[in-house]
Amino acid sequence: MADGKDQISRHEVDVYLTLRRSSAWLSVDEIASMANVGRRTAHAHAKKLNELGLCDVARVYPGYRYRWAEGACNHHAGYLSRLERAAEVLAVARENA
16 A cells, blocks of 8 residues: 555646746745645745756755756656656546536
8 A cells, every 4th residue: 555655746746837837947936826835835846856857946045946957858757757647637637626
């Protein structure tokens, strides 16, 4: 039985889609607003995506900025595939809700 750590949440998908669809550098506050998630949630998921090599980070003051990495499909292709599948499944679930 899965312990939940391998599951992808709707919030993670929302942060992923926000970064994927934007060409701009985004602050955590902007990601949170655009993805309709909490600031801490946006930060945690953006940090995770950066650690996986899927988004870039600019460490600037007063807050880091994130954007989708150009070579994201070359990094952790398996996880990227899971994110895309989760986005597809959750979009269907959202339409049927």
